[in-house]
Amino acid sequence: METLFHKLTEVLSKYDNMIVMSHQNPDLDAIGSSMGLCKILTDMGKDCYIFLSNKNWKEYNSSVWQALTRVPEMKYLYPSTYSSVLKENTVLIILDVHQKERVEYPSLVEEAKSVIVLDHHIKDNSYIKETELFYIDSTMSSMVELIGHYAKFYGVNLGVLISTVMLAGMEIDTNGFNLKTTEKTFEMAAYLTSMGADSVLKQTLLKESKDDYLRRADFIKSSFIFHKNIAMCVVPVPNCAKESLAEVAEELLNFEYVEASFAIGELQENLVGISARSMGDFDVCEVMKKLGGGGHATNAACQIPDKTVKEVEKMLKKVLGEML
Numbered sequence: 001m002e003t004l005f006h007k008l009t010e011v012l013s014k015y016d017n018m019i020v021m022s023h024q025n026p027d028l029d030a031i032g033s034s035m036g037l038c039k040i041l042t043d044m045g046k047d048c049y050i051f052l053s054n055k056n057w058k059e060y061n062s063s064v065w066q067a068l069t070r071v072p073e074m075k076y077l078y079p080s081t082y083s084s085v086l087k088e089n090t091v092l093i094i095l096d097v098h099q100k101e102r103v104e105y106p107s108l109v110e111e112a113k114s115v116i117v118l119d120h121h122i123k124d125n126s127y128i129k130e131t132e133l134f135y136i137d138s139t140m141s142s143m144v145e146l147i148g149h150y151a152k153f154y155g156v157n158l159g160v161l162i163s164t165v166m167l168a169g170m171e172i173d174t175n176g177f178n179l180k181t182t183e184k185t186f187e188m189a190a191y192l193t194s195m196g197a198d199s200v201l202k203q204t205l206l207k208e209s210k211d212d213y214l215r216r217a218d219f220i221k222s223s224f225i226f227h228k229n230i231a232m233c234v235v236p237v238p239n240c241a242k243e244s245l246a247e248v249a250e251e252l253l254n255f256e257y258v259e260a261s262f263a264i265g266e267l268q269e270n271l272v273g274i275s276a277r278s279m280g281d282f283d284v285c286e287v288m289k290k291l292g293g294g295g296h297a298t299n300a301a302c303q304i305p306d307k308t309v310k311e312v313e314k315m316l317k318k319v320l321g322e323m324l
């Protein structure tokens with residue numbers, strides 16, 4: 001990590017002006033890491049902005065809206081205001097995503113002369129190619145974990161509010177510190193707590209609406225067990241977000257006897273996605289590879305075009321049947 005931090009600082013030292021942007025429908029990991037990075041860069045004497053596609057914060061989910069409202073001192077840019085800031089010597093730093101079509105505002109990637117990408121997701125073929133620095137570590141729990149270590153490396157005081165948003169972001173990405181956690185994850189959680197991260201405020205940020213909870217509970221209710229310890233759920237609604245499938249798969253792992261879980265849903269017309277999770281003994285990546293996807297042994301996914309969810313369910317069962 002230290003090598004990366006030296007390299008990052010070296011690249012950043014060439015610029016005075018920077019814009020931080022994450023993915024569409026940002027979550028607390030995206031927003032928390034953006035705020036953390038902006039705080040570090042501002043302390044380094046840089047002019048740093050967070051790019052948001054919606055000027056109306058209410059349009060973001062309630063966690064993000066609350067985080068933005070509680071940390072208003074950051075400098076924010078919007079599609080209508082960025083052109084006065086974006087110059088020849090501006091660097092665009094993309095966090096928590098590495099595909100152009102998934103960032104908050106894709107055309108900014110083309111307009112910026114210089115781009116840095118930092119991410120912790122599994123690398124996809126459609127990654128942003130023209131960058132000055134591209135770093136992905138998919139073993140890392142969250143984007144916050146990396147940015148938090150960068151802050152720690154330079155001894156930057158993140159303050160109570162940003163530390164709280166960051167800790168909440170880690171909690172979201174690790175499903176309550178249960179998934180993808182390593183010693184470094186807990187080290188960072190402890191560090192954020194030492195910076196004053198407030199557990200009551202964190203809990204407030206993480207509250208979800210009863211409707212969202214019930215919607216997910218409905219999906220879980222329709223899930224079933226295949227071959228003793230594999231949980232499967234076919235999400236019955238169209239235009240399902242990849243993140244929602246991941247949430248369902250992660251939640252299914254909480255149930256007794258479940259060793260692996262699969263959530264299937266229609267991502268868009270003619271495209272069905274599967275999100276797969278495992279406790280560790282069962283390699284879900286092998287299963288996803290057989291269906292054209294990939295990932296890690298405990299966390300993998302695939303996308304299948306031109307099939308219905310029912311057909312994909314059958315394909316998945318067939319692959320599993322051959323492997324078990």
Ligand SMILES: [Mn+2]
Nearest residue numbers: 029096143173
């Ligand atoms: Mn993340």
